[in-house]
Amino acid sequence: MERGHLPIMPQEIIEYLCMSSPELVVDGTSGGGGHTSLLSEAIPHGRVLAFERDPTAAEKLSSRFTGTNVSVIYSSYTGIPAIMEKGSFPQAGGALFDLGLSSIQLDTPDRGFSHRTTGPLDMRFDRSQGKPASEVLRAMTEKQIADAIYRYGEEGRSRAIARAVKQSRRLLTTDDLAEAVRSVVKGNPVKPLARVFQAVRILVNGELDHLEKLLSEMYLWTGSGCRVAVLTFHSLEDRMIKLHFRDSEHFRQNDPPWMLPAAAEKRANPRARSARLRLGVRL
Ligand SMILES: C[S@@+](CC[C@H](N)C(=O)[O-])C[C@H]1O[C@@H](n2cnc3c(N)ncnc32)[C@H](O)[C@@H]1O
Incomplete structure (x- = not known):
């Protein structure tokens, strides 16, 4: 509900x-x-x-x-x-x-804003415009992704996370992005996950x-x-x-x-x- x-x-x-x-x-x-x-x-x-x-x-x-x-x-x-x-x-x-x-928005899985629920990696405020996060990330270089995660998410492990994002075999759902983050974070991943999802949301919506x-x-x-x-x-x-x-x-x-x-x-x-x-x- x-x-x-x-x-x-x-x-x-x-x-x-x-x-x-x-x-x-x-x-x-x-x-x-x-x-x-x-x-x-x-x-x-x-x-x-x-x-x-x-x-x-x-x-x-x-x-x-x-x-x-x-x-x-x-x-x-x-x-x-x-x-x-x-x-x-x-x-x-x-x-x-x-x-x-x-x-x-955060609690609606099919909007793709949350790493806590499974949904399409979308994150657009307005789905009638622009491209979903999955496509935006796919079109970016590893360096561009690292810069965005560092700048908009203030996440220190931005380079390693960006490498994992680029190397992931699939990048279609919130779980795929979360998995890429978890693969490089030792210890509790909740804060890095929140920072990376925030960064991608800020990027996708300009x-x-x-x-x-x-x-x-x-x-x-x-x-x-x-x-x-x-x-x-x-x-x-x-x-x-x-x-x-x-x-x-x-x-x-x-x-x-x-x-x-x-x-x-x-x-x-x-x-x-x-x-x-x-x-x-x-x-
Ligand atoms: C934190 S919520 C606002 C909550 C609201 N103050 C309330 O009491 O329910 C932010 C809202 O701003 C909208 N939003 C984000 N960027 C916007 C923009 N550039 N112009 C208009 N609305 C925007 C989002 O879609 C979201 O619904």
Whole structure:
């Protein structure tokens, strides 16, 4: 049975984004709709624009929020400027980005995101576009794979793992990739497995390219004083957000610039353990 996705730091995020009752809030990664629903309740007289890149998730969100103050849009958050301009929406007074993937995606074996379940090695957020992970990896050289595992997964054994990936006789399922990792890791393979799967997911979905485009255009659709909250899960994306809020001519860091989930939340929700909430303000 499909389990839900628990929104991370819900209270902190709603307080930060909705304190001044903004007219329009953007949820750039609506996923299971947990944060979207809280935003919708927090600004009953305002509107929430909920973006989602995964068509399966977007369809569920559309039925869930029919007849509410939420407009669901099946699009990457890189489409925000064009969609807001086309719809003549006012500039946003708040924006949320909860990066990465949802528990629903992780727990669905045929999406291929998890090393814990058997499924096709796919990992695309949007299966109507691009190529599945199995094909992406097959087309890469050993060095390219090693670089991706090192950069996006921060895994030290990247070269040996990349060699095993290239040498594996079959690379069609999550088990095939997991087997390649296990073949070179001595000791408990859980962390290297998680890092390699994260790296391949970031690679297949071009996640950092989308993030870079989002950041470079965010000034176009945010109004002065707009508060932006970003939940990050690994150091590369966290650093990109930090530098943008710190150095961009259009944004400043909030004081405090970031927050971590409380101990009780980390105990109740394992996914919260690696989360960091970055806070910025549009100048
Ligand atoms: C961590 S989940 C969001 C969970 C959500 N905050 C909730 O409470 O249910 C991240 C979601 O962002 C989506 N996503 C990833 N990259 C995206 C992008 N570039 N644009 C829009 N959605 C994206 C994923 O498909 C996934 O559903």
